[in-house]
Amino acid sequence: MHEISLMSDIMRIATEELVRHGGRRLTLVRVRYGVLNQIVPDAMRMAFDAFIAGTPHEGAALELKEEPLRLRCRGCGKEREAASREEMFRPCPSCGKFAGFECRAGDGIFLDHLEAE
Amino acid sequence: MEIPVVRNVLEANDRMAARLRDEFKRCGVLTLNLISSPGSGKTSLLERTLRDLGTEFRMAVIEGDPQTDNDARRVAATGAVAVQINTDGGCHLDSNMILAALENLELEQLDILFIENVGNLVCPVEFDCGEDAKIALLSVTEGDDKPEKYPQLFRLAKALILNKTDLLPYVDFDVESAARGACTLNPDLAIFQISCRDGHGLENWYAWLREAVRLKKADA
Numbered sequence: 001m002h003e004i005s006l007m008s009d010i011m012r013i014a015t016e017e018l019v020r021h022g023g024r025r026l027t028l029v030r031v032r033y034g035v036l037n038q039i040v041p042d043a044m045r046m047a048f049d050a051f052i053a054g055t056p057h058e059g060a061a062l063e064l065k066e067e068p069l070r071l072r073c074r075g076c077g078k079e080r081e082a083a084s085r086e087e088m089f090r091p092c093p094s095c096g097k098f099a100g101f102e103c104r105a106g107d108g109i110f111l112d113h114l115e116a117e
Numbered sequence: 118m119e120i121p122v123v124r125n126v127l128e129a130n131d132r133m134a135a136r137l138r139d140e141f142k143r144c145g146v147l148t149l150n151l152i153s154s155p156g157s158g159k160t161s162l163l164e165r166t167l168r169d170l171g172t173e174f175r176m177a178v179i180e181g182d183p184q185t186d187n188d189a190r191r192v193a194a195t196g197a198v199a200v201q202i203n204t205d206g207g208c209h210l211d212s213n214m215i216l217a218a219l220e221n222l223e224l225e226q227l228d229i230l231f232i233e234n235v236g237n238l239v240c241p242v243e244f245d246c247g248e249d250a251k252i253a254l255l256s257v258t259e260g261d262d263k264p265e266k267y268p269q270l271f272r273l274a275k276a277l278i279l280n281k282t283d284l285l286p287y288v289d290f291d292v293e294s295a296a297r298g299a300c301t302l303n304p305d306l307a308i309f310q311i312s313c314r315d316g317h318g319l320e321n322w323y324a325w326l327r328e329a330v331r332l333k334k335a336d337a
Contacts, residue, residue, distance in 0.1 A: 002208055002240035009126045021120050031126070036269050038239050074304070089265055089301055100301045103272070109127060109243070114120040 003040060006109060007047035013111050023116030025056045030063040030113040034106040035085055039066075063113075069106035075099030082106075130244055133212035137219075137247025144224040145337030147330050148232065150246050152270055153254035154263075155236030158280040160188045161313040162254065163231055167195040170323060174228040174330060179218045181210040181235045188233065198222065209240035212247055228330055238267040249333065250275035253299075257281050257290035264298035271299045276307040276325060283312040 014029050029048070033039050041064050048062040069082040076095035082088070091098045125131065141148045151159045160180075167176055177198040180189040189201035200218045202210060210232065222230070232248060234241040242251070253274035255263050258281055264271040271277065277299050279292065296308055307325055311318035 002243060005207075005209070005211070005240075005244075006126055009129060012129070013122070013124050013126065017120050017122050017124075021118065023118055023120065036272070037243065038267075038269065085268060086265070088268060089298060098301070100304055107269075108125065111122055111124045111126055114122055116118045116120060 003043035004047045006039070007044060007051055010048075010111055011051045014114055017111075017114055018116050021116070023114075025117045026052075026060045026114060027117055028061045028063060028113070028115035029111070030065065031109070032065040032067055032112045033109040034067045035069045036103060036107040037109055039064075039109070041066075065112065067106055067108075070104040071101035072104050073097070073099055073101055079104060127243065127245075130212050133216060134245035134247040137212055137215055140219075140224065141230070141247060141249070142337060144227070145334045146224050146227045146230050147326075147333040148230045148246075148248045149329075150232045150234060150241070150248035150251045151254060152234045152238070152241045152251055152274070153236060153256075154238055154259060157236070157254045157256040157259065158313050159233050159236070159254055160191055162278065162280065162311075163192055163233060164195055165313050165316070165319060166231075166323070166326070167192065167197040169319065170326070171196060174326075175226055176229045176231065177222050177227055178231045178233060179210075179215060179222075180233050181214070183207065183235060192233075204235055208235055208237050209244050210234050210246055211244040215246045228334075229326065238263065238270055242267075242270045242273060249329070253277045255279055255295065257285055257288055257292070259290070261291045261295040262298065264295060264302060268302050271306070272302045274303070274306060276309065276322075278322065279308065279310045280313060282310045282317060283315050 052058050052060055071082045072079040073092040075097040078094040088101055153159055178192045180201045183204050183206050186201040189199040192199040200221045202214050202218055232246055251274045253270050299306055309322045
C-alpha cells in the first residue's frame with residue numbers, strides 16, 4: 001500500500017526532471033526496485049494510472065524493473081545472485097554453512113530513466 | 118527525448134529524516150521507531166515502559182494510527198506526553214509527519230522519544246523517521262515465520278521484542294525458529310522475550326534502553 005506514497009514521490013521527481021530538461025509530456029517512466037522492498041507491481045501500476053489520469057502525461061508507460069538479490073555469505077565471503085528471498089534462510093551453496101548473508105544488492109527504489117516529448 | 122536519471126525515490130523523506138536525526142542528536146534524545154503488525158502489543162509495551170521508567174527518564178510518544186486517538190489516550194494515562202498522528206487510512210508514518218508532531222514536543226526536555234508506527238510490517242520499514250533504531254515487535258500469537266515473510270524489518274531493526282510469552286503454553290509458536298530466522302538476517306539483533314501482561318523479561322528491555330540512553334547522551 002506504500003506504493004501510492006512511492007508513486008507520489010516518483011511523479012514529483014519525474015516532473016521536476018521533465019521541466020529541467022525542457023520536456024512537455026512524459027512518455028515513459030522506469031522504476032527500479034529491489035526484491036527486498038516488497039513492492040506489488042499491480043499496486044504501482046494502479047497508482048501510476050491514477051496519478052497521470054487527466055494530466056498531459058496520460059498514456060505514458062510505466063516500466064518496472066525488479067533488481068535481484070545479491071547475497072554474500074558471512075562464512076566464506078562468496079557472493080552470488082539469489083533466485084529468491086528464501087535463499088537468505090538456506091545454507092550457502094559454496095561452503096554449505098549456515099552463516100547468514102549480507103545483502104549486497106536488491107534493496108532500494110530508484111527512478112532510473114525517463115522518456116519525454 | 119531521453120532523460121537519464123538515477124534518483125532515490127525516497128530522497129525527500131530521507132533528507133527530512135536526516136534533519137530530524139541531527140535535531141535528536143543535538144538534544145540527546147534517544148528516538149525509537151516501533152514497528153509490528155496490528156495487535157502485537159506496541160501500546161501495551163509503551164504503557165509498561167512509561168510506567169516502570171517514568172521516574173527515571175523523561176519520555177514522550179508519537180502515536181501513528183489510521184484513525185482514532187485511543188492509543189494516545191492510553192499512553193497519556195501513564196502521565197507521559199503523547200502526540201497523536203492520524204494518517205487517515207495511510208499505512209505508515211514518514212519524516213514530515215514526525216516534523217509536524219515535534220511542534221507539540223519539547224525535545225530538549227526529553228530523554229526518550231518513542232514513535233509508535235502504524236501496525237504494518239511492510240510499509241513503515243521503508244520510511245526513515247530519523248530514529249536511532251527500529252524496534253520490531255512480534256507476539257507469539259502470530260506466525261514464527263514472520264522474519265522469513267517480512268525480511269526487511271528484521272534485517273534493519275536493532276532489537277526484536279517477542280511479546281505475550283505468557284501465552285506460549287497455549288500456542289504453537291516456536292521461539293527458537295523465530296529467533297533463528299531473525300538472526301540469520303541480522304546477527305547483531307538484540308532479542309527480548311517479554312510479557313507485558315505479567316512483566317516477565319521487561320528488565321532486560323529496560324537495561325537495553327538504559328544503555329542506549331547513556332550512549333545517546335554521550336554522543337550529544
